[in-house]
Amino acid sequence: MTAPKPSLELLRALTDENVLRVLMAHDRLTRAEIAARTGISKPTISESVQRLEQAGLVVDTGERTTGRGRVGSYYALAPHLGTALVASITPHGVVAEAVDARGRTHGEVRTALHADAGQEAAAEALGAAAARLGESAGPLRLAVVSAADPVDRATGRLVHLPDAPFLVGALDPPAVLAGTVTGPVLVDNDVNWAARAEYEQGCVQGVDDFVYLHLGEGLGCAVVGDGVVRRGHGGLVGEVAHLYTAGPDGRAMAFTEVFAALDLRRDASTAVDVPRLLDLLDTSDARAERVRLALAHAIGGVLAGALAFADPRTVVLGGPWGSHPRLIDAIEEHLARSPRSVPLIAAALPLPELTGARARAVEELGSQIVRSAHPTAQW
Amino acid sequence: MTAPKPSLELLRALTDENVLRVLMAHDRLTRAEIAARTGISKPTISESVQRLEQAGLVVDTGERTTGRGRVGSYYALAPHLGTALVASITPHGVVAEAVDARGRTHGEVRTALHADAGQEAAAEALGAAAARLGESAGPLRLAVVSAADPVDRATGRLVHLPDAPFLVGALDPPAVLAGTVTGPVLVDNDVNWAARAEYEQGCVQGVDDFVYLHLGEGLGCAVVGDGVVRRGHGGLVGEVAHLYTAGPDGRAMAFTEVFAALDLRRDASTAVDVPRLLDLLDTSDARAERVRLALAHAIGGVLAGALAFADPRTVVLGGPWGSHPRLIDAIEEHLARSPRSVPLIAAALPLPELTGARARAVEELGSQIVRSAHPTAQW
DNA sequence: TCCTCTAGTAAGGAGTCCTGACTAAAGGAG
DNA sequence: CTCCTTTAGTCAGGACTCCTTACTAGAGGA
Known part of the structure; x- marks a missing residue:
């Protein structure tokens, strides 16, 4: 219904998005390869890469092609673009990891909780894991949290329904992570994330x-x-x-x-x-x-x-x-x-809730990076 | 995930879509008004209108502005762009009408059926209504049908489930309408259309x-x-x-x-x-x-x-x-x-299923018209 | 040493949108 | 009746984007 307004800025943003997306899927590519994969011409890609390098979103890796022909330079997403926190909270403990936009895991923190440890223990474990990952894996631009309880869609807080076991306990992940995560905190229950995992790479x-x-x-x-x-x-x-x-x-x-x-x-x-x-x-x-x-x-x-x-x-x-x-x-x-x-x-699938949450985190991180290249463009 | 490829054709298509959409909402506008409503510059709108007039999608109505200043020409969607058939089939009868992309109704045919008239009677009533509307209201480019029975999502045919009353009877609307309707036939059951109506203009x-x-x-x-x-x-x-x-x-x-x-x-x-x-x-x-x-x-x-x-x-x-x-x-x-x-x-709402189906028909007809302006552009 | 092959660049062209100035024509003021 | 104001639409020029084509640079193989 709502067609975006045509503008040259939109075209540029689209070119840049094509470049960024293909670099999220392929970790290092020459400009010629990017052109081939996107179907966009070499000169246009060259301009876009230059623009994105200027903006700090893409870097020349220093690696060069070998083989016949002129040596080419490999480009990649800049390493300091930040990571996303992925965390799973169950009665048995907290598992947290950081992923980057390429989908690579950058560290894992497991904290065991003994049964009925209470929500303070869970909150503390989550906060500590986030702090550690934030230090080791770079700034956490967003978080995706899986919890073994129903989650309020509007607030991301855990909900206790009547006659349902409250496994993880009252917990407010957005509040716990407010200090260490700079962006949005997406919370959902483990079953929903598991379903996503089975949909994307399961049965x-x-x-x-x-x-x-x-x-x-x-x-x-x-x-x-x-x-x-x-x-x-x-x-x-x-x-x-x-x-x-x-x-x-x-x-x-x-x-x-x-x-x-x-x-x-x-x-x-x-x-x-x-x-x-x-x-x-x-x-x-x-x-x-x-x-x-x-x-x-x-x-x-x-x-x-x-x-x-x-x-x-x-x-x-x-x-x-x-x-x-x-x-x-x-x-x-x-x-x-x-x-x-x-x-x-x-x-x-093993650990399906973590797999599903990770997929969402990678997707969201990618969108954030694309948006950051053209903050004003909307389509 | 999939960013469209940037191209000048995309820009042009976007401009044309903006023009068409605003004309679907406002039935007659001068080029200056279109420019003001879309936020696109006057020269660009002028070009687009010319292009669309050439393509036969937009016409100069012949009406002219009155008041101070230079007289302007009012443009509108071409009248022969076709209509969509909207039909509701219940045990009591068939109600059918034709709507255009502006949402105007162009005729109505009501056929009463006595209870248990059988599916042949319903099919015949539907086919006859479509034929009449096709003659009076111009070519039917698509149909949206409401039926008081479950509908198979893939085929659009009515389904008889065990232990459920089969009110309208075995009916295959796409087959019945294949001759009179040139485009897709969208079928769904009356409750789904009613829900849509309540969502869009009801409670x-x-x-x-x-x-x-x-x-x-x-x-x-x-x-x-x-x-x-x-x-x-x-x-x-x-x-x-x-x-x-x-x-x-x-x-x-x-x-x-x-x-x-x-x-x-x-x-x-x-x-x-x-x-x-x-x-x-x-x-x-x-x-x-x-x-x-x-x-x-x-x-x-x-x-x-x-x-x-x-x-x-x-x-x-x-x-x-x-x-x-x-x-x-x-x-x-x-x-x-x-x-x-x-x-x-x-x-x-009264007759909610017809209201919901009509809304869908107008939406789909609009999309078809927009697509017909740029058949190759995809975004 | 020369040829082949490939990454990247340059030049030029087509096309799109925009701004700002301009034209045409109608209505109102005096 | 004349002049001014107001408005729709056009024109000209500029900025910019993408593309095609041709070219350059440089490595490996014959």
Whole structure:
């Protein structure tokens, strides 16, 4: 609807963006190579490279081509363009790393937390990791944070919903990182980042509409629609704890209560007792079989909700017990008897939430660099 | 990620797009006015207008300015640019009209169908309406069709889901219109178009995330996420018939079966008996009260699903019985006792599906015209 | 020693947009 | 009736961007 205003500045900005983007993908290129890859003429590329070198966004690496013909100079993104902080916060600890616009990791800090360490410990670990990475890897221009709890879309703060386990605790990542990160702090929950990872380099590449159901201590879900993780108004898409489903006795109850009814909750908590559950999944007696059936029925209800509101091409099952083969078998059997069905896949990527968050960080850092070359151009 | 290649052709295309867009919004303007509104200089606009007049996209209307100063010529979009067919197909009949790129309606054809007239009758009515409008309103460059049944996203054909009433019947609008409409035929179900209408000119303007629940003979729903109607992989987002919810006895059952359990289905059909239901909503005895409670509980379950998978800012209730005040009251009471809640609004627009489809048609026609000015430019 | 091949530069041209001055013509003031 | 004001549109010139073509510089191979 809104066509940008034509201007010569726009053209220049577009040329520069082409150059920067191709350098983000290829770490060192001669001007001739840039011209070939972008399809833009050599003289134009030469001007753009000169302009960007002047602006400090691109540098002559000093390396030269070898082989026949005139020696060429390799150019690359300037090294001091800054990095992005990528952090994952789970009940077990904080993992943080810095990535640059090329997607290279520049350091990693792991801080273990013992269970129920409290939010102060998590905040401190995050802040300390950021400080260390900021020193070693250069200025942190933005941060992308994954948290094992629902995240408020507007503020980036963690939210405690009723009857949901609050794994990481009250935490305000933008506030914690305000001092060490100069730019925006993007926070989302781990399941959403994991879904992004599976979409970009996992088991559902090319599938623009899918649902990722995470089954662990908490119950979470991510909805990818038209190739983008959907967050809804408050960022609470995927909070399936209160979805109505079928309980073990056939009565309608909230999904989270199924685990209470099956005696699969940790003491004095609303968190799922994962070791116990895994144990049951591996057992073959009649009681274990009943539990499997009850779980399949309950999860079938959740999937009916997913079908109704997200119409996925595929459902990805992840989390500590979500990808258990016997569980998937049981759910598939249940779905086969349902009026509508959907293919199931087990998630496969290791540390998917970090992978997804990293991809977002690289993307955002790239956009920031492109924008910084032409602050006034908008299109 | 993909920056367009800079070129002078791109600039020219952008100028032309600015001119065309402003003429779509303002039906007649002098070149000076176009320059003022777009912010582009007068000489550049003059060139563009000349180019577009040459191409036949813009015409000198012959009208001249009055008042002080030199007389100016008013230009407008060429009248023969074609129109778009907008059609709504319901069990009661077919309503069709033609709209031009300015959003003006150029004719309307209403064809009543008696209930269960069959798909041949509907197809014939649609085809006949298109033929008539094509003759009277000029060539139909595209069509936007609303149907009161689920629509397959890939093919545009209507889909019959198990246990859902098939109101309009097997119908393949793209095939029916292939002869009379030269361009694409966009088909979607009426609830999705209604949601778009409420978003653009109804009760949820500016709300980027909401859910529209349509309660009539069929049970449907639309999900708007980040300002766009979400359709999912197959176009079946919003098909809530098989969502698990609570039945009158508290047992988990599919939403559609609640109406069977409450004896609120039409004979030999899975369609809701709307007159009977409205009657009960207006009655005050104990039995009616029990039905209201049961409906509120069941719909509460559907809304729990919406909260889990769409996280709407607001829920819009529409359809013949969806916006009944006593029903809304009952649902609100139920939600107040639930762990999570959401504001409810009654839908208000008349013929919302036609309004939404019309908006899409105008948008698409505009894009087609813009593209036709520069077929090779891509950005 | 000469030829070939390649990165980068120069020159010139076409095209786009802009500014500022100019022209044409209508309405109002005196 | 004449002159002034006001406005739409054009003209001329300039700045700038991209492109094509031709050229230069310099390394490796014959």
